[in-house]
Amino acid sequence: MTGVLAFLGRNTLGLLRYASGLYDLAHQTAYWTFVAPFKGRGLKWGSAVHQMVLAGFNALPIISLISVFVGMVLAFQGAYQLEKLGAGYYVAALVGVSMTRELGPLITAIVVAGRSGSAFAAEIGTMKVSEEIDALEAMGLNSVKYLVVPKYLALLLMMPCLTLVSDLAGILGGAIFGLYQLDQSFSMYILATRDALVMRDISTGLVKSVVFGLIITKVGCYEGFAVRGGAEGVGKATTAAVVISIFLIILADLVFTALFYYTS
Amino acid sequence: MAEQLTGPIIRVVDLVSHYGERRVLNRVSLEVQAGETMVIVGGSGAGKSTLLRHVIRLERPTSGHVYIKNYDVCHIPEEQFNLLRRKIGMLFQSAALFNSLTVEENVALPLRELTQLEESTIHIMTRIKLDLVGLSGVQHYMPAELSGGMKKRAGLARALAMDPEILLFDEPSAGLDPITAAGIDSLILKLKLAFKMTIVVVTHEMASAFTIADRITVMHEGEVIAAGAPEEIRNSPHARVQQFLHRVPEGETKDAQAHLRALTQSGRF
Numbered sequence: 001m002t003g004v005l006a007f008l009g010r011n012t013l014g015l016l017r018y019a020s021g022l023y024d025l026a027h028q029t030a031y032w033t034f035v036a037p038f039k040g041r042g043l044k045w046g047s048a049v050h051q052m053v054l055a056g057f058n059a060l061p062i063i064s065l066i067s068v069f070v071g072m073v074l075a076f077q078g079a080y081q082l083e084k085l086g087a088g089y090y091v092a093a094l095v096g097v098s099m100t101r102e103l104g105p106l107i108t109a110i111v112v113a114g115r116s117g118s119a120f121a122a123e124i125g126t127m128k129v130s131e132e133i134d135a136l137e138a139m140g141l142n143s144v145k146y147l148v149v150p151k152y153l154a155l156l157l158m159m160p161c162l163t164l165v166s167d168l169a170g171i172l173g174g175a176i177f178g179l180y181q182l183d184q185s186f187s188m189y190i191l192a193t194r195d196a197l198v199m200r201d202i203s204t205g206l207v208k209s210v211v212f213g214l215i216i217t218k219v220g221c222y223e224g225f226a227v228r229g230g231a232e233g234v235g236k237a238t239t240a241a242v243v244i245s246i247f248l249i250i251l252a253d254l255v256f257t258a259l260f261y262y263t264s
Numbered sequence: 265m266a267e268q269l270t271g272p273i274i275r276v277v278d279l280v281s282h283y284g285e286r287r288v289l290n291r292v293s294l295e296v297q298a299g300e301t302m303v304i305v306g307g308s309g310a311g312k313s314t315l316l317r318h319v320i321r322l323e324r325p326t327s328g329h330v331y332i333k334n335y336d337v338c339h340i341p342e343e344q345f346n347l348l349r350r351k352i353g354m355l356f357q358s359a360a361l362f363n364s365l366t367v368e369e370n371v372a373l374p375l376r377e378l379t380q381l382e383e384s385t386i387h388i389m390t391r392i393k394l395d396l397v398g399l400s401g402v403q404h405y406m407p408a409e410l411s412g413g414m415k416k417r418a419g420l421a422r423a424l425a426m427d428p429e430i431l432l433f434d435e436p437s438a439g440l441d442p443i444t445a446a447g448i449d450s451l452i453l454k455l456k457l458a459f460k461m462t463i464v465v466v467t468h469e470m471a472s473a474f475t476i477a478d479r480i481t482v483m484h485e486g487e488v489i490a491a492g493a494p495e496e497i498r499n500s501p502h503a504r505v506q507q508f509l510h511r512v513p514e515g516e517t518k519d520a521q522a523h524l525r526a527l528t529q530s531g532r533f
Binding site for chain 1: 350
């Protein structure tokens with residue numbers, strides 16, 4: 001019994017420590033992004049743009065491709081049910097609404113967590129192991145400002161953009177299915193999608209994507225800074241960064257979806 | 265911070281530090297005078313690198329104080345410490361060059377970020393520092409393309425970029441062959457003579473310590489066990505100091521019973 005309690009207590013404490021660590025990093029990042037530049041302490045725009053290319057632009061092909069496939073899969077599965085009711089026309093609505101509200105942001109977040117979250121953890125972790133973080137601090141250069149803020153800004157701006165691309169690609173996937181299976185013309189499919197979508201579908205998806213971007217940067221960088229003990233530690237941090245960000249993304253997704261559901 | 269300084273430039277008072285539960289520094293006190301070269305020697309795990317990290321506030325102590333130029337390092341605000349920190353250069357054990365930047369960019373980084381100098385001035389200053397450590401001609405190399413000794417030199421050039429008054433070395437000769445290590449030693453001597461810098465070196469190479477030191481501090485298991493001029497250390501009656509000087513290995517376990525117990529009982533359960 002005491003063993004169980006000790007186990008629970010230890011894990012709860014560990015969880016709280018992790019949460020407070022993430023909060024602390026979020027706090028510092030927000031300061032160095034939104035407050036410090038106005039006090040004349042500068043912002044690393046150059047590296048932010050570099051990160052935008054790495055995390056945003058370079059992710060375009062894979063996110064588009066996956067989204068087209070998911071759009072097609074959704075159309076197949078939707079048609080399987082809807083055609084029984086003779087409502088094949090509504091496949092476009094189903095694909096459009098699911099992509100913009102849910103799957104666009106989620107697919108984008110999962111791909112970015114895998115591509116960039118892991119890269120953040122590996123980069124910062126390696127720098128930690130090779131004393132580069134210490135060297136930065138020893139020079140009086142803030143490691144959050146130099147390493148976290150550019151990544152944070154990059155994802156803050158790139159996540160909504162990537163999500164829009166994912167939304168469009170998913171709808172395109174559905175349209176391909178519509179073209180061949182439902183004998184709908186391309187323009188008809190797009191019209192049906194437009195009729196079904198409201199602005200709120202797209203905007204809630206974009207709000208989510210920004211939150212997912214925050215989670216990916218925070219967890220990736222936090223895991224990087226927390227690296228202990230050489231190359232093995234970097235490997236563990238990279239894995240943890242991906243697993244924990246995906247978990248938190250799904251959790252946040254649930255919270256936001258519920259919120260949007262009850263407030264609509 | 266231009267006021268006249270009286271007393272030691274670095275003063276460590278009763279410093280206690282823990283890594284988790286383990287105590288790594290136990291009431292360590294140390295004074296370094298301006299312009300002198302202090303060498304801290306001791307075995308692995310003696311806490312000497314940790315002590316150095318405290319001086320530049322990379323670690324926070326459990327209790328005790330570190331004063332640099334009479335400023336309490338642990339308790340002054342970040343802004344003020346950043347100004348103080350510009351007067352301190354540190355060469356890390358692994359040189360800690362930024363792997364994504366060339367050698368030249370590494371040396372120029374503190375100048376670019378912390379000063380408003382013209383790019384052309386920064387360029388010239390970078391060349392001067394690299395020349396000073398004998399690294400002319402490799403400025404466009406990436407750190408990964410350099411040998412261990414060259415990395416150390418490049419790291420030293422970066423530590424010198426801001427013309428520091430205090431220079432800290434963490435194991436400057438670790439992982440280097442004897443000839444390269446001697447080269448680093450002579451470089452340290454050169455800096456000491458040419459710039460009158462205050463230098464603190466952490467090392468376990470006694471030969472190197474006796475070459476460069478004005479004073480030597482010997483640490484063992486988180487405590488200072490001897491301090492003084494090289495001659496005093498050489499003649500110290502302390503058993504540990506003599507053991508360290510003459511490279512005597514750790515003795516066999518005296519208590520056979522305790523040894524047996526340690527072997528047969530597993531640690532965790």
